[in-house]
Amino acid sequence: MNNLPINRQTASVFIWLTLAALPYWLPWIGGYQELGTRVLVMGLAAMSLNFLLGFTGVLSFGHAAYFGLGAYGVGMTIKYLVPSTPLGILVGVAVGTLAAAIVGAMIVRLRGVYFAMVTIAFGQVFFFIAFRWNDVTGGDDGLSGWRRQPLDLGFTQIDILGNDKAFYYLVLVCFAIAAGLMAVLLRSPFGRSLLAIRENERRARYLGIPVEFHIWASFVISCLFVSLAGTLYALLNNFTDPRALRWDMSGNFVIMAVLGGMRSFWGPLIGAAIFVVLQDYISSQTENWMSFIGLFFVLVVLFFPRGVLGIFRRKVAP
Amino acid sequence: MTTQLLFFVFNGLIVGAFYALMALGLSLILNLSGVINFAHGGFLALGAYFAFTLMPYIGFWGALIVAPVLTALVGVAVERILIRRLYGRDPLYSLLLTFGLAYILEDGTRFIWGPESLPYQVPAILTTPLSTRFFFVTGYRLFMVVLALVAVLGLFLILTRTRLGIRIRAGTFDLDTVSVLGVNVRLLRNLNFGLGIYLAGLAGVLAAGMLGLQPTIGTSLIMPSFVAIIVGGLGSLPGTLLGGLLIGVASGVVTMFYPSATEAVIYVMMGLVLLIRPRGLLGEEGRLQ
Numbered sequence: 001m002n003n004l005p006i007n008r009q010t011a012s013v014f015i016w017l018t019l020a021a022l023p024y025w026l027p028w029i030g031g032y033q034e035l036g037t038r039v040l041v042m043g044l045a046a047m048s049l050n051f052l053l054g055f056t057g058v059l060s061f062g063h064a065a066y067f068g069l070g071a072y073g074v075g076m077t078i079k080y081l082v083p084s085t086p087l088g089i090l091v092g093v094a095v096g097t098l099a100a101a102i103v104g105a106m107i108v109r110l111r112g113v114y115f116a117m118v119t120i121a122f123g124q125v126f127f128f129i130a131f132r133w134n135d136v137t138g139g140d141d142g143l144s145g146w147r148r149q150p151l152d153l154g155f156t157q158i159d160i161l162g163n164d165k166a167f168y169y170l171v172l173v174c175f176a177i178a179a180g181l182m183a184v185l186l187r188s189p190f191g192r193s194l195l196a197i198r199e200n201e202r203r204a205r206y207l208g209i210p211v212e213f214h215i216w217a218s219f220v221i222s223c224l225f226v227s228l229a230g231t232l233y234a235l236l237n238n239f240t241d242p243r244a245l246r247w248d249m250s251g252n253f254v255i256m257a258v259l260g261g262m263r264s265f266w267g268p269l270i271g272a273a274i275f276v277v278l279q280d281y282i283s284s285q286t287e288n289w290m291s292f293i294g295l296f297f298v299l300v301v302l303f304f305p306r307g308v309l310g311i312f313r314r315k316v317a318p
Numbered sequence: 319m320t321t322q323l324l325f326f327v328f329n330g331l332i333v334g335a336f337y338a339l340m341a342l343g344l345s346l347i348l349n350l351s352g353v354i355n356f357a358h359g360g361f362l363a364l365g366a367y368f369a370f371t372l373m374p375y376i377g378f379w380g381a382l383i384v385a386p387v388l389t390a391l392v393g394v395a396v397e398r399i400l401i402r403r404l405y406g407r408d409p410l411y412s413l414l415l416t417f418g419l420a421y422i423l424e425d426g427t428r429f430i431w432g433p434e435s436l437p438y439q440v441p442a443i444l445t446t447p448l449s450t451r452f453f454f455v456t457g458y459r460l461f462m463v464v465l466a467l468v469a470v471l472g473l474f475l476i477l478t479r480t481r482l483g484i485r486i487r488a489g490t491f492d493l494d495t496v497s498v499l500g501v502n503v504r505l506l507r508n509l510n511f512g513l514g515i516y517l518a519g520l521a522g523v524l525a526a527g528m529l530g531l532q533p534t535i536g537t538s539l540i541m542p543s544f545v546a547i548i549v550g551g552l553g554s555l556p557g558t559l560l561g562g563l564l565i566g567v568a569s570g571v572v573t574m575f576y577p578s579a580t581e582a583v584i585y586v587m588m589g590l591v592l593l594i595r596p597r598g599l600l601g602e603e604g605r606l607q
Contacts, residue, residue, distance in 0.1 A: 061413060110596070116409065116410075117354055117544050118592065120541070120544060121585065122585065122589075125582065128581040132582070247541070251414070254413075254414060258414065288429055290422075291426060294417075294418040294419065294421030294422035294425065298418040301415045302400070302403065
């Protein structure tokens, strides 16, 4: 970030102010509240993936699985167990993180393309469970018949169901906690070790960094926040279906991170904003939106491999 | 009971043959170029639709020969125009590119040929059951298994007996040295990509007669193909073949006892392999790093 024309603090303050005021300026430029919330949720997912992808240098192409587990976790908790939004979020995150801890332990020794391939394949396990287990998950039709519940703070209740803005701010609070934790982690010795592994794994190993453990931990942390994003996504829609954990969702997360800039903390949020708005627009304009999204992937890879922030930086640096 | 079990094993074998054909193509490309071709399922669908379009003019047998070749040509062109640019870069980029291609191919086939399932005529000689007791062994199914075997045999002959095949295997082992020895590596990777796509196209023509023709035909086959590669062992083509057949038969047998777990079982197998033998059944040591 050092080469950016504006310094890091200014950028952060600007981003937080923009996000905090979003419900007030978004309608002015023709957006709607749900779109803003979706950008924030997808941005959180892409930033979480980038914790692993950009800052540890490990390519996971199966993060939708944990996103979807979070979504189903919150939906099923509210539908079958307790009608409580915070509890649902906790259960969703716990389920996603637990699954990631188990899968992570099995794949941590693989590298590069092979790691990617195994994460893709493992992602499908949860897709098929959600798809096949009709009685509980609703199968292909998705899990419906539940809605997000009002937040009960003891002294007052916040109606996040009827009030879109209130829900946006709940998402923003979750986003802020997650982003703050990730930033702190990246500045800690643990985070610095992750960067060392990304830059040169062999050297990191010789320096005594337990590489496998660090990659596993990074994978689990990344999946924890992705499942948080998944729970918020399900709450946003009051619904979830197997598409939330299918491979195309994983691909979307990766393209958001790449599009924004994998090397920067905020890049994936910008990538998510571009991608979500574009997808919203294209799918309202044409039935063949898949071709356009596919073409978009190709163009990003060929012409913007370093992301939006990457170009910005290259212009400044000699 | 025995007949029933045979039925499911045979079914699994057919499905496994598909997985193997797909996975062998994927493996060829992955081993030589380090590219995970996510669009492989899209190429499979393309092969199937080419055959459908050609059939009224050149018949079933003509389409069986021509359609995979056409698909391979498309693959060669795609490699020249797009994928070639990404060799030597982070595998992330080729993965994303082929991912986008998969979208385009699926949507493109839907746009050209329509979203509905299309009828696919198979010659009458192949559709009659060969025996009343083993009713499930129709000529077409037997034919598919035999043809898949022939294709695999042909592939291994190419790889061991021809100059191109030997160079591909050498390149898999050490591409730099092969290049230094004067082999045109760009051309080699190009042809190798075409060979992989040819197998996808062939699988597509065969699958169309069995599963019906629809734009998503390839998408359902690509994930198990990944699993086949991982189970069989990274970097080993015989392993990929074994992996494909193995998971096919396993899911066939599980379908008999517990149909809901048809898909899940192959991922369970993958998990077990990764736990017990991370490099896969026939994988080489050290390939993973």
